[in-house]
Amino acid sequence: MGKDGFNLVVVANRLPVDMSVADDGTVSWQRSPGGLVTALEPVMQSADGAWVGWAGSPGLEADPFDADDMRLVPVTLSAGEVERYYEGFSNDTLWPLYHDVIAPPAFHRQWWDTYRKVNQRFAEAAAEQAADGAMVWVQDYQLQLVPGMLRRLRPDLKIGFFDHIPFPPLEIFQQLPWRRQVVEGLLGADLIGFQRAGDAANFSRAVRRLTDLTTRGQMIQVPADGDLPARAVRAAPFPISIDSKRFDELARTPEVQARAKEIRKDLGDPKIVMLGVDRLDYTKGIRHRIKAYGELLQDGSLDPAECTLVQVASPSRENVGAYQELREHVEVLVGRINGEYGEIGHSAIHYLHHSYPPEEMAALYLAADVMLVTSLRDGMNLVAKEYVAARSDDAGVLVLSEFTGAADELSGAVLVNPHDIDGMKDAILRAATMDPKEQRKRMRRLRRKVLTDDVAKWSSRFLTTLAIPQAGDQTGSDDARGDATAAAHRRDLASHDRG
Ligand SMILES: O=P(O)(O)OC[C@H]1O[C@H](O[C@H]2O[C@H](CO)[C@@H](O)[C@H](O)[C@H]2O)[C@H](O)[C@@H](O)[C@@H]1O
Numbered sequence: 001m002g003k004d005g006f007n008l009v010v011v012a013n014r015l016p017v018d019m020s021v022a023d024d025g026t027v028s029w030q031r032s033p034g035g036l037v038t039a040l041e042p043v044m045q046s047a048d049g050a051w052v053g054w055a056g057s058p059g060l061e062a063d064p065f066d067a068d069d070m071r072l073v074p075v076t077l078s079a080g081e082v083e084r085y086y087e088g089f090s091n092d093t094l095w096p097l098y099h100d101v102i103a104p105p106a107f108h109r110q111w112w113d114t115y116r117k118v119n120q121r122f123a124e125a126a127a128e129q130a131a132d133g134a135m136v137w138v139q140d141y142q143l144q145l146v147p148g149m150l151r152r153l154r155p156d157l158k159i160g161f162f163d164h165i166p167f168p169p170l171e172i173f174q175q176l177p178w179r180r181q182v183v184e185g186l187l188g189a190d191l192i193g194f195q196r197a198g199d200a201a202n203f204s205r206a207v208r209r210l211t212d213l214t215t216r217g218q219m220i221q222v223p224a225d226g227d228l229p230a231r232a233v234r235a236a237p238f239p240i241s242i243d244s245k246r247f248d249e250l251a252r253t254p255e256v257q258a259r260a261k262e263i264r265k266d267l268g269d270p271k272i273v274m275l276g277v278d279r280l281d282y283t284k285g286i287r288h289r290i291k292a293y294g295e296l297l298q299d300g301s302l303d304p305a306e307c308t309l310v311q312v313a314s315p316s317r318e319n320v321g322a323y324q325e326l327r328e329h330v331e332v333l334v335g336r337i338n339g340e341y342g343e344i345g346h347s348a349i350h351y352l353h354h355s356y357p358p359e360e361m362a363a364l365y366l367a368a369d370v371m372l373v374t375s376l377r378d379g380m381n382l383v384a385k386e387y388v389a390a391r392s393d394d395a396g397v398l399v400l401s402e403f404t405g406a407a408d409e410l411s412g413a414v415l416v417n418p419h420d421i422d423g424m425k426d427a428i429l430r431a432a433t434m435d436p437k438e439q440r441k442r443m444r445r446l447r448r449k450v451l452t453d454d455v456a457k458w459s460s461r462f463l464t465t466l467a468i469p470q471a472g473d474q475t476g477s478d479d480a481r482g483d484a485t486a487a488a489h490r491r492d493l494a495s496h497d498r499g
């Protein structure tokens with residue numbers, strides 16, 4: 001598009017809305033699920049930019065359109081591409097691989113071929129929308145090849161990439177047959193952002209071991225390639241956040257406050273309400289959480305007449321086998337505990353397989369004495385931050401897994417290792433019985449952090465860093481110098497890599 005294009009183009013697998021077409025041809029859309037959309041929506045609403053992404057239905061072709069103060073540019077994916085690129089390579093290969101192989105990743109060459117082809121389509125769509133010298137901000141693991149592809153199409157652009165999920169340790173990442181191509185794809189960006197410092201360090205180590213490049217602190221030197229000049233790439237942490245003020249204000253509205261009271265009343269006014277809110281995903285530790293809660297009821301530490309657990313498990317990736325199995329397991333477990341400890345008019349667990357709008361989420365947060373975030377691995381976990389932003393009453397306790405990006409930031413939470421069921425039981429009990437003074441002390445600390453470091457700060461930190469030339473950064477330690485073992489491994493691994 002060149003001169004007439006947008007100065008900021010966001011490229012993400014999903015648009016913020018999922019479009020669907022009814023049998024009679026009527027087009028409708030709903031908000032897309034997940035934290036990526038929650039975080040980027042306010043950024044794009046306040047920028048004069050375009051958002052390139054899939055509209056959520058296979059085969060759907062649509063022209064660019066405006067919604068909620070944003071210019072949205074749909075990319076079409078066929079049913080086969082959704083199966084191989086989205087459900088297959090993205091969510092049955094990369095997702096489990098990048099989340100500590102909690103489920104076994106599947107490696108299929110056809111999925112990889114489609115992943116490459118679809119990434120090329122997103123790169124072309126972004127190239128089409130961007131003005132001369134514009135910034136293009138590519139999002140997440142579904143589009144890791146886009147930076148490299150886009151650089152070849154439009155060397156004039158400033159290209160940023162943000163990884164919303166963990167970047168795994170080399171020992172896990174190197175299982176991927178196409179590991180070198182993925183690293184090279186990411187290195188097409190000028191700036192690569194991660195949730196945690198540990199993710200950025202894992203990536204730099206993968207660069208050293210899988211390519212001939214050297215790293216120095218956050219900087220990676222990429223040599224000239226044909227017409228493309230030599231460049232410096234920065235890999236650094238940029239922990240994501242939420243629109244804290246908006247959430248805080250939403251939770252203070254009389255409607256949300258009244259709804260929170262109504263929720264508690266409808267639950268039978270129990271003494272303690274616990275809450276879990278997750279996509280129904282095996283990374284979220286839903287089974288571990290329910291097991292710990294069930295054991296607390298069983299051993300009498302919690303009285304089923306006095307407490308209840310509300311578990312929102314919003315539908316996600318329902319065509320992927322591991323997600324179908326998880327649903328079976330969770331629902332059997334919930335049924336067993338409710339059968340054992342429920343009474344007429346009172347359930348031990350209120351299990352809700354639905355997706356709710358932000359107003360209802362805010363009311364649920366306000367109604368909950370204890371918020372349970374027990375992920376086995378999670379890039380950030382915005383639910384944890386939303387709970388804090390909603391609690392202007394300084395009450396409530398956040399129980400938070402050590403394996404979330406949020407745990408690196410949120411001191412004031414009660415941290416847990418979800419694999420340690422006894423430890424988690426102790427933490428849940430401690431949270432359920434914590435005196436209001438300590439709750440207030442912890443919540444104030446949490447709120448200071450969440451209200452200060454909001455999503456606007458995240459995006460402006462990232463985009464400001466992207467805007468400055470990346471060359472010549474000498475900060476940090478010299479990870480590459482003298483690393484003979486790394487060089488030997490690199491040669492060894494490179495000789496095994498294809499193409
Ligand atoms: O698009 P879906 O396949 O339905 O999945 C929803 C999103 O899930 C993931 O969210 C991640 O991003 C959050 C914000 O940075 C972060 O808090 C969370 O820990 C991550 O899991 C995924 O990364 C997104 O691409 C999906 O859209």
Ligand SMILES: O=c1ccn([C@@H]2O[C@H](COP(=O)(O)OP(=O)(O)O)[C@@H](O)[C@H]2O)c(=O)[nH]1
Pocket residue numbers: 033034035036038277278279312314354355356357358361380381382383384386
């Ligand atoms: O019924 C629901 C369940 C979740 N969410 C939102 O989905 C996001 C989940 O983000 P998180 O980072 O916690 O996890 P992800 O699903 O992205 O892995 C949060 O903004 C939630 O408020 C929602 O709007 N309705």
